[in-house]
Each structure stands twice: as structure tokens, then as C-alpha cells.
Amino acid sequence: MINFQYVRANNAKSAIAAAAKDKNSKFIAGGTNLIDLMKRGVSSPEKLIDINLVPLKQIEMIKDVIYIGSMATNTDVADHQLIKSHLPALGMALNAGASPQLRNVATVGGNIMQRTRCGYFYDTEMPCNKRQPGSGCGAIQGYSRMHAIFGASESCIAVHPSDMCVALSILDTTIVLAGPKGERKMKFTEFHKLPGNTPEKDNNLLANEMIIRLEIPVDDLNQRSSYIKVRDRASYAFALISVASTLMVKADKITEARIAMGGVAHKPWRLTEAEAFLVGKAPSLEVFEQAAALAVKSARTYKDNGFKVKLATNTIVESLKSIS
Amino acid sequence: MNCEIDKATIKNLIVFFMIEREEEKFLTCDSRRDFLKQGSLYTALALTPAQLLKAADQNADETFAAMLEQMPLNITVNGKAHVLKVEPRVTLLDLLREQLELTGTKKGCDHGQCGACTVHIDGTRVNSCLTLAVMNEGKKVTTIEGLAIGDELHPLQAAFIKHDGFQCGYCTPGQIMSGIACIKEGHAETKSSIREYMSGNICRCGAYPNIVDAIEDVKKRGVQI
Numbered sequence: 001m002i003n004f005q006y007v008r009a010n011n012a013k014s015a016i017a018a019a020a021k022d023k024n025s026k027f028i029a030g031g032t033n034l035i036d037l038m039k040r041g042v043s044s045p046e047k048l049i050d051i052n053l054v055p056l057k058q059i060e061m062i063k064d065v066i067y068i069g070s071m072a073t074n075t076d077v078a079d080h081q082l083i084k085s086h087l088p089a090l091g092m093a094l095n096a097g098a099s100p101q102l103r104n105v106a107t108v109g110g111n112i113m114q115r116t117r118c119g120y121f122y123d124t125e126m127p128c129n130k131r132q133p134g135s136g137c138g139a140i141q142g143y144s145r146m147h148a149i150f151g152a153s154e155s156c157i158a159v160h161p162s163d164m165c166v167a168l169s170i171l172d173t174t175i176v177l178a179g180p181k182g183e184r185k186m187k188f189t190e191f192h193k194l195p196g197n198t199p200e201k202d203n204n205l206l207a208n209e210m211i212i213r214l215e216i217p218v219d220d221l222n223q224r225s226s227y228i229k230v231r232d233r234a235s236y237a238f239a240l241i242s243v244a245s246t247l248m249v250k251a252d253k254i255t256e257a258r259i260a261m262g263g264v265a266h267k268p269w270r271l272t273e274a275e276a277f278l279v280g281k282a283p284s285l286e287v288f289e290q291a292a293a294l295a296v297k298s299a300r301t302y303k304d305n306g307f308k309v310k311l312a313t314n315t316i317v318e319s320l321k322s323i324s
Numbered sequence: 325m326n327c328e329i330d331k332a333t334i335k336n337l338i339v340f341f342m343i344e345r346e347e348e349k350f351l352t353c354d355s356r357r358d359f360l361k362q363g364s365l366y367t368a369l370a371l372t373p374a375q376l377l378k379a380a381d382q383n384a385d386e387t388f389a390a391m392l393e394q395m396p397l398n399i400t401v402n403g404k405a406h407v408l409k410v411e412p413r414v415t416l417l418d419l420l421r422e423q424l425e426l427t428g429t430k431k432g433c434d435h436g437q438c439g440a441c442t443v444h445i446d447g448t449r450v451n452s453c454l455t456l457a458v459m460n461e462g463k464k465v466t467t468i469e470g471l472a473i474g475d476e477l478h479p480l481q482a483a484f485i486k487h488d489g490f491q492c493g494y495c496t497p498g499q500i501m502s503g504i505a506c507i508k509e510g511h512a513e514t515k516s517s518i519r520e521y522m523s524g525n526i527c528r529c530g531a532y533p534n535i536v537d538a539i540e541d542v543k544k545r546g547v548q549i
Contacts, residue, residue, distance in 0.1 A: 002413070003393060003411055005393075006458055008461075031454055031456065032451070035415070038413075039435065100449060101524045102454075104450055105454070234520075234523075236524055
């Protein structure tokens with residue numbers, strides 16, 4: 001690892017000020033992704049700003065909104081009674097990710113900011129537009145088994161690796177960011193971006209901004225949410241396909257549906273067409289299968305990931321069955 | 325061009341920086357890289373022999389930087405308090421193994437994928453390869469060496485022997501540290517729960533069934549761990 005300057009910040013303001021002073025600096029929280037990337041030479045910041053002392057670990061409910069600080073660990077959130085009771089998909093997604101050791105230090109903010117696990121991104125001998133803009137994409141012609149089937153571009157077919165973010169994207173989550181000019185809020189579904197011509201940018205966070213907290217409403221829809229994950233082994237592997245979903249059914253009619261998939265795109269992939277299709281229909285296996293077929297209609301596969309279309313279809317159906 | 329720098333010159337230069345650092349009194353936890361980059365080293369070199377200026381041209385300033393970039397670290401390992409100096413890039417794993425000579429904690433993948441480096445920090449299990457030593461200021465670390473009391477093995481260590489929970493033994497320290505946490509967290513209620521919550525510890529010999537038996541045995545006996 002190339003050496004770097006290291007400073008500790010005691011609050012968000014001083015952390016942001018330290019970042020603004022040095023263009024090639026990065027915040028470090030749990031470090032489980034960043035240290036990995038630094039060891040491999042994928043990321044080489046000149047300065048690390050340790051934000052572990054920044055007091056943003058709160059998990060609390062105030063007037064039907066759950067507030068989760070960006071420095072809360074994955075374990076803290078997953079095992080918290082408020083999350084288990086009101087946001088089951090979030091707890092399930094967190095516990096489906098990584099290992100207990102990693103979840104104990106990995107934070108909410110870091111989980112949102114984690115980079116893709118595309119092998120070409122990690123291998124500095126290979127071309128990768130995300131790591132080195134303009135160098136090309138090794139995956140498009142290469143080994144693409146883990147790669148995107150939705151929303152990819154000619155420059156990048158990587159997928160976002162987070163389980164937690166897939167759950168957050170169906171929970172009507174608001175993300176609160178702070179920068180040198182103060183705080184701003186954004187719908188969580190607008191935080192991550194598709195690769196387009198700028199795959200080096202994973203999200204819409206501006207320079208010197210940091211993630212402060214999440215705000216998630218407590219309501220019936222969120223309370224009925226669920227998360228399932230399909231992977232190569234029973235535990236401790238990234239998703240081939242994962243699905244977070246929730247349905248509201250009144251008088252045997254679906255009144256609202258939210259479904260998102262992981263392991264298929266550069267960001268958590270909301271199935272808006274399938275969601276619209278479900279509204280007004282009576283929940284049944286046939287309707288779920290029709291919705292799933294609609295969801296994968298726009299899929300574009302590569303050399304090694306054609307299997308994901310069928311796997312996605314089946315996983316969507318399983319997910320909807322589990323909550324209806 | 326070769327450029328030899330004698331030890332006395334280096335010593336003088338370090339003393340020069342130490343004095344200046346004392347006077348600075350800013351950000352006590354700030355490592356030195358920024359300071360050196362801002363040209364102070366070149367100012368210092370202007371006062372030193374031509375030989376050293378040549379060294380600076382040849383990036384020898386990086387060598388000085390490395391010497392001065394050590395940061396103070398207070399950390400307690402297995403009950404013993406240490407006052408150390410470490411570079412920011414040193415992981416907790418490398419600190420334990422290379423500086424404190426506690427080689428029981430193993431370096432497997434060094435990327436948080438195998439669990440061989442699992443230790444407890446303030447009672448919580450973590451991968452020591454993915455945390456920087458300097459991020460653990462004031463923390464209490466327990467490694468495999470800190471479990472036995474004299475010749476008396478920790479109950480889970482004894483259970484690993486009883487149930488033949490290892491073959492080559494390389495993953496074993498991590499398995500045991502993780503296993504203790506698994507029981508303490510309340511995740512050792514069933515075999516399937518043990519398997520799920522031990523999934524961050526890989527055993528290439530495939531001793532998994534015996535590892536699960538050892539953890540289950542200690543959990544069922546309800547002994548103090």
C-alpha cells in the first residue's frame with residue numbers, strides 16, 4: 001500500500017473542511033472496501049480522513065420516520081429492533097451481505113459508497129473505464145458472468161454490489177448529504193447513477209460531500225417488505241440476483257407495489273413497469289409471472305450472463321409469493 | 325549517480341524536524357506527509373550539504389518522509405498496554421504479527437475474504453487485515469494468544485482438539501476467535517445458525533462439520549467463555 005497522510009475528524013464539519021483542503025483525499029469509516037482497494041492499487045488517496053469519531057451512529061424513530069446515521073454499522077442496523085419490526089427488507093438484506101466480521105465494522109455510508117466487485121475494475125493490468133477513464137472495458141468482451149443485464153453502456157457493464165441499497169430503494173428512503181455549503185436531501189433512488197459515458201462516477205455525490213443519514217418512513221408498505229438473494233454459495237457471496245419487494249393488497253386488489261433487483265445493474269434496479277402492471281390486479285401466481293416477464297423484457301445479456309434472465313424471472317416470482 | 329548519506333546527517337535532519345514539529349502544535353494526529361510536501365524539507369535541505377540536495381533530487385526525500393510519518397498509537401493487546409509508533413498504512417494484522425510478534429493471528433488472503441486474521445476489538449470480531457492500526461487508538465484487542473490462562477486452554481480451544489476441528493491448522497486461530505464471538509452473540513443456537521455466522525471463516529481442509537461440532541459443544545455445555 002502506498003503511504004498516505006492520516007487525520008482524524010471529530011465532527012462532520014471538520015471532516016468536510018479537511019476533504020475540501022485536499023483534492024486527493026478520502027473519508028475512511030469501516031475501511032472494509034477502501035483498504036482492500038488501496039492494497040490492490042485501485043485507489044491511492046494521498047490523505048485519509050478517519051471519520052470514526054464523527055457522532056453519526058444513531059438509529060431512532062421520531063414521528064413515524066426512522067433515522068439511521070451514516071456511521072451506524074451494518075450489524076447495528078441489521079439487529080436493531082426498530083429495523084426488524086418496521087423495515088424487515090433492510091435487516092434481511094444487511095444480514096445477507098458480507099460476513100459477521102465485515103458487518104461489525106462496515107458502515108451504512110460505506111455500504112452506499114462501496115465500489116463494484118467487477119474483476120476488471122480490481123485488476124490493474126486490465127482495461128477498465130471505471131478505474132481509468134478511456135482505457136476500455138475488459139468485461140464486455142471478457143468474462144461477464146457476474147455483470148449487468150440492465151442499464152449498462154458501451155463503456156461499463158459493472159453491477160453495484162450492495163444488498164442494503166437494493167432494500168433501501170423500495171423503502172421510500174431519503175438520503176441526507178452534507179457539504180461545505182450545508183445539507184441537502186435526495187431520494188435514495190436518485191443517488192446512484194447508471195454508467196453512461198462516465199462510469200468512473202458511481203453516484204451523484206458532489207466533491208467534499210459526505211453522507212450524513214438516511215430517513216425512512218414507517219408505514220404498512222415498508223413493514224411488509226422482504227428481501228431474497230440468490231448466490232453461488234449459501235452464505236458470504238455477492239448476489240447473482242437479489243430482489244427486494246413489497247405489496248399493498250386491499251380487498252384482494254394490489255394497490256401499490258415496489259420491486260427492486262440487485263446484481264443486475266450499475267445501481268439498484270427498480271422494476272417500474274412491473275410495479276405499474278401489478279396495481280389493480282388480484283395477487284396470483286399467474287399475475288406475478290406476467291409481472292416478472294414484463295420486468296426482464298428489456299434485459300440485454302452478454303457472453304456469460306444469459307442465465308440471469310431466467311434466474312431474475314424466478315426470483316421476482318418467489319419474492320412476490322413470499323409477501324402476498 | 326550514487327549518493328551516500330551518512331547516518332549522522334540523517335540523525336541531524338530528523339532532530340531538525342522533531343524540533344519544528346514540537347513548535348507546530350497543530351493536529352496532533354496529523355501524519356507528516358503533507359508537511360513534507362509543502363516544501364519544508366527543501367527548506368531544510370538548503371541548509372545541508374550539497375550531497376543531500378542530490379539525494380532530494382533522487383526522491384530520497386521520500387525515505388525521510390517514511391521515517392517521519394510514524395504516528396503515535398496507544399493500544400492494548402491481550403491485556404498489555406502498548407505505546408507504539410506506526411505508519412498509517414500498517415494494518416492491525418501487520419502490527420500484531422510484525423511489530424508485536426504475535427504470529428498466532430494468520431495472514432490468509434489479506435483482503436477480508438478468508439477470516440484467518442479474525443481478532444476481537446473491544447469484544448467484537450473483526451478482520452484485522454482490513455483495519456488500519458492507527459484506526460484503533462485506545463482500543464482493546466484480543467488475539468488467539470490472549471485466550472489461554474497459563475497452561476489452561478480456553479474451552480473452545482479444548483473443544484477444537486476434542487472434535488478434531490482442524491487439519492492444517494492455518495485457519496484455526498481465526499475460526500476460534502470467530503467461534504467465541506458466534507457463541508457470545510447468541511448465534512450458536514442451531515447448527516445452521518453456526519454455519520451461517522461462521523461463513524466469514526474459510527477452511528480449505530474442509531473441517532467444517534467438526535468446527536460446527538466444537539462450537540455447538542461449548543455452547544451446549546454453557547461454560548464461561
